Amino acid sequence: MLSELSNKEKVFKLLKGIETGDPDAASVVNENRYVQHNPHTGEGSLGLAELFKQIARTGPKVTMVRAFEDQDFVFAHMKYEFSSVKAAFEVFRFEDGLAVEHWDNLQPLAGPNPSRHGMLDGPQQSSDLHLTETNRTLVREYVNEVLINRQLQRLEDFVSGTGFIQHNPEMRDGVASLHEALSLRENDRYALTYTTLHRVLAEGDFVLSVSEGLWRDTHSSFYDLFRVQAGKLVEHWDTIEPIPPRSQWKSDNGKF
Incomplete structure (x- = not known):
């Protein structure tokens, strides 16, 4: 049940739905209050649904590398393999257990850098x-x-x-x-x-x-x-x- 998941787990369910086509993924979002801050995507759940449908045609793969919670916010570091491969940060704000606001930032995956580190490798779990x-x-x-x-x-x-x-x-x-x-x-x-x-x-x-x-x-x-x-x-x-x-x-x- 959705109510048994942490907000971090809900974000994983939502974003993994891009890859799997899980119709229940959209249940993470409050359709009546969802505010979208990606300037390339239309307002609300309809814009999100259109985006998912478009991406699904490319045979996408979604990997959550690391994710963290800060009160009502979840911020996640992702790897997206769509028509191209990108590193991404996703930020969601929750109210009453549902996602109501979203921000993101994507960049084509590149590297490794001169010190042989990739854009996504390294520790994944928080401490302290x-x-x-x-x-x-x-x-x-x-x-x-x-x-x-x-x-x-x-x-x-x-x-x-x-x-x-x-x-x-x-x-x-x-x-x-x-x-x-x-x-x-x-x-x-x-x-x-x-x-x-x-x-x-x-x-x-x-x-x-x-x-x-x-x-x-x-x-x-x-x-x-x-x-x-x-x-x-x-x-x-x-x-x-x-x-x-x-x-x-x-x-x-x-x-x-």
């Missing part, structure tokens, strides 16, 4: 649940101070100087590579610019930040997943997705 709020605060401060305000001299206040594992497909392990990426300039502008932090979700040592900004002059959404250990960021996964112009949105809900 008693440190959830401490770790959330750490990531929020890191994003605001280092990524948005570009206080790069503070990098090692937040990031482990001895064991930072990087899953971004273009970067290598260590603080130096991160510093290089944040310092990179193209056409007299920074290639990567964070402007706004929208949300920070956490379960134990895993923390997801949702931000927007510019990647090589393209308005983009940044989902950054961090693993925290002993008060330092020790591992990082991410997806970067262009945000289409408002004229192309299929609803007025916005990406965030």
Whole structure:
């Protein structure tokens, strides 16, 4: 029964329904209150049903790599094999046991990176649940101070100087590579610019930040997943997705 499942298990049921065609998967969603923030997808359950139907024709495969709960939110890290292969973050908000709001961020799967890490490998289970709020605060401060305000001299206040594992497909392990990426300039502008932090979700040592900004002059959404250990960021996964112009949105809900 649906009521016996955790919200995390409900998200797995819903997303796996893309692959299996399980007609009961849609029962996870409150059809009357569902708010869709993917700008490529129409409003409400009808838009979701149309999307699932379209994807089903490609013989999709859905893999939930890791998933976490933060009060009424579930955030999951996924591998989608549709017409192409993508890494994705999915975020759902629940009310009264049903999903009522959805955000996501997808990027074509690439890699391994120069340190031989893929976009999805690494630890999958959270720990240190008693440190959830401490770790959330750490990531929020890191994003605001280092990524948005570009206080790069503070990098090692937040990031482990001895064991930072990087899953971004273009970067290598260590603080130096991160510093290089944040310092990179193209056409007299920074290639990567964070402007706004929208949300920070956490379960134990895993923390997801949702931000927007510019990647090589393209308005983009940044989902950054961090693993925290002993008060330092020790591992990082991410997806970067262009945000289409408002004229192309299929609803007025916005990406965030």
